[in-house]
Amino acid sequence: MGSYSDSTSDLDEELPVFDFLQPGRGRTSQSHAGKPDSECSDAEAALKGNAGARTGAADVLMISSDSDDCAPYVPLAQRLKQRHGNAISASSAVGNGEDAERCSPSDMASARLPRQNGSAESKRVSRGVSSGDTSPAGRKPAERTEEEIQASREEALRRRQAREGQQNGKEALREEQERQKAERKALAEAAKALRPEECIKHMVVAVDPALLQLEGGGTLLASVQALGCSCAVEKQAVPRSVSWMRRAPCAQPDDDGSGGCVPEAHVVMQMTVDDFVTLIHGYVQEEGRGQCGSGPTLTSWVQEQQRRHPGKVLSLAVIDLEKYFRSQKLQSQKRFREAAAGEERGGAKARKRKKNGGDEARVEVSRVEVEEAVVHLQLHTGVSVRFLSTWKDFSDHITMTTRAVAEAPFKREREKTGFSFYLESEWAGGQRVDKAGKGLLQVWRRQIQQFNRVSPDMASAILAAYPSPQLLRKAYNLCKTDRERISLLSDLVIRRGEGVTSTTRRVGPELSKRLFLMMNSCDPQQTLDSL
Template identity: 75%
Template sequence: MGSYSDCTSDLDEELPVFDFLSQVPQSSTKKADHADLDGCDEEEVACVFTSVKGKSTAHVMMISSDSDDDAPYVPLALRLKHKQDNVITASSSAVTNGTDAELCLTSNLSSSRQPRTVSNRVSEEAASLPPKSLSITETSPAKRKPAKRTAEEIQSSREEALRRKRAREDQQKDKGVLRQEQERQKAERKALAEAAKALRPEECIKHMVVAVDPALLQLEGGGTLLASVQALGCSCAIEKQPIPRSVSWMRRTPCAQTEEAVCEPEAHVVMQMTVDDLITLINNYIQEERLGRSDSGPSLTSWVQERQRRHPGKTLSLVVIDLEKYFRSNKSQSQKRFREAVTGEEQGGGKAKKRRKNGGAEVLPQVSRVEVEEAVVHLQLHTGVAVCFLSTWKDFSDHITMTTKAVAEAPFKREREQTGFSFYLESEWAGGQKVDKAGKGLLQVWKRQIQQLNRVSTDMASAILAAYPSPRLLQKAYNLCKSDREKISLLSDLLIRRGEGVTSTTRRVGPELSKRLFLLMNCRDPEQTLDSTV
């Protein structure tokens, strides 16, 4: 009894409380379930083990009270392993894991407060079991084998797969084509934007290429010409030209396909013609036109026409340098012959020789200024080719520079001048007349309508405007007239004042303008001209 009292007194003592035990609220409720197992028999212990939380487990062995503690101990897990034959499912294992955790926690709490009993041992061994040993068996239904497909089904499935594959390939191809088309359009838009930018006056000169014939550089002013072109800021190419001693132009244009600039030739060509060639061609023209000789050789006009036939699409212009030197030479020769004729030193009856040899050079025929101008006018009328006469090679270099700028800016100027009207509009007329909501500006609109008539000045329009400030007032005046003759002459006697003060003058509008304004206000035929007789 003493030992029992000691045991009970020990049980009544207040045990220490740990922090990790306070986190499990189930210990307080399950303490009574395991405290009274000392006086229970074997059947009660088995019932406690089999019914935990109201969940029953199958195939649980009964623990006998006759077992000796000295006998070799076999764990309960090994003994139950031989009895477990069913298949474990995922859902039952989850439930068993939760039950095992509760059993283990309950057994630990019970062992900390009371001596180890048979129930504690059973709880410990049950907690040490693997999850599958206490799981509830759930049998899954047997899987059915798929039925064998027929040849037609296999063939149809293959065809369907091929159709889908072709559809995917076609879709990818369409996407690729669309992407390429978008990239091409983007490149074209970029090329168009760059081409439009290249036509601006401040940018166009940078995209020009001046092609110079090598024979032109070998002359006296070849170096000056090359320096002037390079100072302009454009590119220079020394290439043999179809027309000798000529200068042509090319424009670099961006290309969308190659992403590089493509040189497009321009139509303008400037040719430097020597004085000897010009005088010879003009002399042939004189012989053909005045004397009717056809064997004298090509004239200036026929020679240019032959060049135009060989090079169609080219706009040719000629430049002659230092023609005055030829006229000065002719003048000195004429004076010399006059002196020789006067002194009698000339032999041959005063007849001048057309040609003589002087160091291997031939004397040019005599051509006057009037004959040169006549030949040049004939050339321009029949071929449209102009001839420019310059004094020095420096002037020729400046002429090439100005022509380069003109050729570079020509597309921009042509595009700017393209308007929707076939006639020229002045700036003040193109802007129109602004009229506000109060009607201010209507008087000027009526004045401009009158001034649209031919041969109507500002003073004449002002005189009509002073008498009839609006078209409605003029129309009312026409309606008050009794005959058409009176209507036509309604505005004839209106005075037009010019100037101010003493120098001012007056005159009348006249019947002509009065008639035209009457036709403008009353005529119903849109095809009738205002200058026609009524």
């Protein structure tokens, strides 16, 4: 073990080297292994020079030897600090190595980019990483071809057309539903307008102005307005006539009849007594006396009106014809009294009136001639004549005709029962039978009364003996021969009336035979009078 010297002047003195004080010797030797001695000597000289230069700043004790090791001596405290720092740096290096392995080169490159380009590049990098492609081409969006662009446009157009078609279909369906709803509403309103309580509100009575200028024109107008229908004053094709029009259900109630109305065929014409008597006289001259061409008759005049107005059902109304007949009767009685008295003065006056054309100018017809002319008119033209006493009666006649014209469509629909024969109301209604069987006896009575010439008394006599068809069939089965069955009901007594005035008679073989055929015949074509 060598001595320690405090003198710094003798730097060339060789000092011993302790191996245990140099833990890094092996590493130093290994690091300098393979180097020439000249390099090691140069390093030692450089260290010595540096040590001498720093003697003023810090006292560092260097131990050297002549061995091959040229590593400088480091104190223990410094070596412990270096060893602790190496451990910390080693752990940091390991951590940095692992992070480097986890990070891709593209991420490291993006981290070094400027801040303003970080957002766009991070988006492209994220797309590339999510798709699994870390190449630069994976970061760019794939460009679509012209075919793909055209296909996408066609697909968008097809979808838009499909949406528009669906919308148009919904609108068409909605319009169709609204149209059907309007049609159903119109049909319901039309059916409601035909009801008796509603039809009069849809009628328009057209009155000729010439008719209102007569004596009872005001009465006629008041009666029509009180009825609840509309009234229109307009010139008619037939003079002094009244016609009717039916307003459509959709028309306004205050319509004057000029629009939205359907004319009816019925026309009632008021004929003055003078015109009517003149036409009757023409008929008498033509038919009774054979004088053709003397003037128009009632029949020829009506036929001319029918030719002018085809499709119209014309009817005539004559007011106060009885006044004419009373006047004619008074004139006849006066002439008879004058002739019976033989007054010359009265005869001279009569001859004077005849000469001047006074009473002879007035046409005279009898009741019989009027009736004959009216019958001839109905047979050849189908036109009827209504004789009325006052204008009030004429107004009532127009009111009644208005109601009849208004209710005619409803009655026609009601009478479409499908039967070729007429049924009375009491028979068409049928007989009601309850759950307890009440009413069956009346049904059996009606079945018997369906036979010709069977009165209620005859039906009651048969019901008294056989209250049900089953009992009658049992009675037929008890008979041994058909002769007994046919005459089974012949001796039944029919009672008529009560008390001392009552009479009796028998059913007879005719009705008994018809009942037998009805109850026992199997041939639907067999007549009841065949036996």
